[in-house]
Amino acid sequence: MSIPDxxxxxxxxxxxxxxxxxxxxxxxxEPWEKRCHALADVLDLRKVIxxxxxxxxxxxxxxxxxxxxxxxxxxxxxxxxxxxxxxFFTPTELADKMTEVEARFTGELA
Amino acid sequence: xxxxxxxxxxxxxxxxAHDDHAPVVEGRPGYYDMMETAVRELxxxxxxxxxxxxxxxxxVLDSRSPxxxxxxxxxxxxxxAFRSRLLENGRRACEELGISFYDDTxxxxxxxxxxxxxxxxxxxxxxxxRPVLGLPPDWYKLKPYRSRAVVEPRKVLxxxxxxxxxxxxxxxxxxxxxxxxxxxxxRPEGTDGxxxxxxxxxxxxxxxxxxxxxxxxQEASR
Numbered sequence: 001m002s003i004p005d006x007x008x009x010x011x012x013x014x015x016x017x018x019x020x021x022x023x024x025x026x027x028x029x030e031p032w033e034k035r036c037h038a039l040a041d042v043l044d045l046r047k048v049i050x051x052x053x054x055x056x057x058x059x060x061x062x063x064x065x066x067x068x069x070x071x072x073x074x075x076x077x078x079x080x081x082x083x084x085x086x087x088f089f090t091p092t093e094l095a096d097k098m099t100e101v102e103a104r105f106t107g108e109l110a
Numbered sequence: 111x112x113x114x115x116x117x118x119x120x121x122x123x124x125x126x127a128h129d130d131h132a133p134v135v136e137g138r139p140g141y142y143d144m145m146e147t148a149v150r151e152l153x154x155x156x157x158x159x160x161x162x163x164x165x166x167x168x169x170v171l172d173s174r175s176p177x178x179x180x181x182x183x184x185x186x187x188x189x190x191a192f193r194s195r196l197l198e199n200g201r202r203a204c205e206e207l208g209i210s211f212y213d214d215t216x217x218x219x220x221x222x223x224x225x226x227x228x229x230x231x232x233x234x235x236x237x238x239x240r241p242v243l244g245l246p247p248d249w250y251k252l253k254p255y256r257s258r259a260v261v262e263p264r265k266v267l268x269x270x271x272x273x274x275x276x277x278x279x280x281x282x283x284x285x286x287x288x289x290x291x292x293x294x295x296x297r298p299e300g301t302d303g304x305x306x307x308x309x310x311x312x313x314x315x316x317x318x319x320x321x322x323x324x325x326x327x328q329e330a331s332r
Binding site: 079 | 137138139140142143144145146147148149150151152153156158159163164167168170171212213214231233234235236237245247248249251252253254255256257258260261266269270284287288
């Protein structure tokens with residue numbers, strides 16, 4: 001990306017840019033990806049986080065993270081970020097919940 | 111901010127996208143899988159959404175596929191009055207057929223003719239007429255299609271094996287969070303007198319995105 005492009009285009013604004021060869025890839029959604037999609041729809045329906053807020057939130061992850069995270073991974077990280085900024089829950093609450101969720105599986109395996 | 115509990119299997123530094131090796135550990139969900147559970151449960155605990163909302167929406171997602179769009183196209187091919195209503199207001203005409211719009215979007219139906227070929231894209235992300243087609247294929251969400259479809263549509267179409275004559279105009283429509291598009295493909299020759307169901311069986315997802323035409327089975331295998 002040239003320097004003028006870099007300052008005038010946000011990471012999602014890629015229409016018309018050079019891109020590599022087109023690959024006709026598809027995969028069936030993983031169960032958690034489908035849940036993540038349903039979560040996105042419900043957050044929009046319930047007026048908690050709308051589609052455009054989500055898109056901007058993905059953009060706010062920055063080009064580096066966008067390039068590294070696959071699609072639904074970007075969404076779930078974005079929902080967490082928006083939840084923090086809109087004070088739906090705190091980073092500590094999420095960290096505690098992650099530990100709790102993880103423990104369910106560690107417990108199962110122990 | 112991303113929680114500090116960084117995924118141990120993902121802290122390596124490299125440039126490629128991770129689509130090709132999402133971590134699968136037998137018996138234990140991946141980091142983002144657990145994060146989805148954690149985030150969802152917090153939204154539920156805070157009373158912003160309910161578990162029933164999620165369950166119902168998963169059922170809605172499972173009920174959507176290109177078969178719905180194909181039925182809409184076949185109806186438009188056989189019922190001129192419906193076709194006019196569909197081109198006038200896509201969402202209302204689909205709702206008439208019992209297809210509900212669970213997202214807050216409008217639907218604009220773009221008719222292919224002998225002189226115009228339509229193609230849909232979402233350059234900014236992955237907006238797609240999900241109520242009538244289900245979820246988009248991965249390639250629709252990836253950079254090459256999104257960036258190139260708007261500047262070199264003929265070349266992109268050729269990569270799908272679709273060659274549009276030079277005298278046919280190509281119109282590319284770029285979707286947004288609230289405005290979605292659906293292509294109404296040309297009805298193939300040799301289908302006079304066919305029933306709606308038989309016609310619908312010819313209409314594919316890719317034809318309604320506009321990357322291929324609708325063809326008779328023997329033409330496709332030629």
